[in-house]
Amino acid sequence: ATVITNLLSAIPYIGSDLVQWIWGAFSVDKATLTRFFALHFILPFIITALVLVHLLFLHETGSNNPTGIMSNSDKVPFHPYYTLKDLLGITLVIFILMTLVLFSPDLLGDPDNYNPANPLNTPPHIKPEWYFLFAYAILRSIPNK
Incomplete structure (x- = not known):
């Protein structure tokens, strides 16, 4: 939560206040984890409801033909x-x-998952997974972050 939300601190004037508002404190805290848990729990239901409303409207009105030509040809x-x-x-x-x-x-x-964990020693090769590399690159491009 810290790395991704710190990207918002790059917004001029309101960035740090926005990060503290999202965190609910001056650092990642219990309130932050509760908010993100609630967001991750409720968001799939919201997306599912929006998809169902979209399908309902699509079923009621039919899809739009961008060319404007009515095609009543043989269809599967x-x-x-x-x-x-x-x-x-x-x-x-x-x-x-x-x-x-x-x-x-x-x-x-x-393979590094099989190394025994040592809480007193941070490995030097820590990098995010491939699906977070874009956000990590953006974060590294901002000085002092």
Whole structure:
């Protein structure tokens, strides 16, 4: 929470106040963890509700044709053809992933995870995972952060 929220401190004039407001204190505290836990718990429900409302509106009005041409040509119905195709695809992907995870769980892991932890010694090679590298690069580009 500290690294990502500290990115907001780069905003001129209000950055540090904004970070303290999000944290709920002068540092990451119990209030911060409670807020982020609540956000991570509620956000999927909000996204699901928005997707369902979008699908409801799409079902009521139909999709928009950007060219404006009404095409009443021969079409393949979405259900059952594309529904079954998508179900087959996701079943295949889940089967491959479960096979990989259950029969070779160490294949996707980091070898450094097997080193015994030492709370008194911080390793010098600490770097974020690949999906946080963009934020880490932005954070490193800001001086004094």
